[in-house]
Amino acid sequence: MQRTYTFIVLTFIIMMSVNAQELSKQDLPYYQIPEAPDSFTAGTVAARTIDALGFRYYWATEGLQPKDLEYKPNKEGRSTGETVDHIYGLSKMILKTTSLKIDEDKNQKLTFKEKRKKTLENFKKASDILKNATDLKEHELVFNEEFKLPFWNAINGPIADAIWHSGQIVVMRRSSGNPMTKGVNVLMGTKK
Template identity: 50%
Template sequence: MKQFVVLFFLIISATLTAQNISEERLPYYEIPEYSETFTAGTVAARMVDALGFRFYWASEGLSEKDLEFQPSEDVRTTAETIDHILELSYIIVNATLKKANGKIDNSKLSYEQKREQTLKNLKTAADILRASDDISQFKIIFGEREVPFWNQINGPIADAIWHCGQLASFRRSSGNAINPKVSHFSGTVKD
């Protein structure tokens, strides 16, 4: 019996460690170090990094109650807002990958998978932007229509930041406020 109890605790500990490692591997627990130089690419990347950080913490640790929260009937639920931010993250990353946007079915993904994909999309986009000398090449492509990078700033990036604020408000209203140790100003988490 004693061996069973020890084995049980080892399995539980390994599972919790694996979950923590998995969570730590998601981008944007903190904002990456800023670049030493100011270029269009490094500034645009920092904007996407800030979005990633805000999304990470606005969407971290949501319960089923949080995901179902809806302030009124004519407003998206928290889960629907996360879906929308995921869609925006595809527009952001597709521009940096020079890919056309199309319909992506995310309906079978769990909340955790949607969150992870959003964060990975944003990290990929930020890394490409950071290394670029000319961000004008990253157009938003809808079929045959190409839209300049300017629209990326006031469109998907700004819209996704706006919706992260909604997530923060919604989760506060459903009783699960963002970790108070998060500093949006510094992009870090206080110990």
């Protein structure tokens, strides 16, 4: 009787732990790529590009440890943590392109988890806005009143750059002894 009770309690604890892990995965966007839109428009294609970026960034940064964040391939290069900071800045630039508004946090000192969460949320907000965009001419890359660039520059600038740097994180974490989780399928946008 006692063994049966112990087994049931342990099984319950394991199930609750798995459920808690599943809930925490749902707290952040891009555990999986969202459903594809029904139609191809300039806005939905741009949004899907950002969704692909979000998915790659999610898995590139999932489970990073302090030693990974400190890893630096050489004296001249950025550390993984500095690369995360750079992608966070790019995510704010991408969001500003779509909404012209971002949460200013210049003086806040964010933890890695907070930066990761905000980065993923910025990608998701930008994607959601672009899915409904009728004309990408409205979404300029604005630096100030005198210096604005068309959305084309957002694609080859901060969006492509963030994809590039997400790949660098994957390589650097492998070098620091913490390779990316197995089972991530970037073609399908899923995790087994």
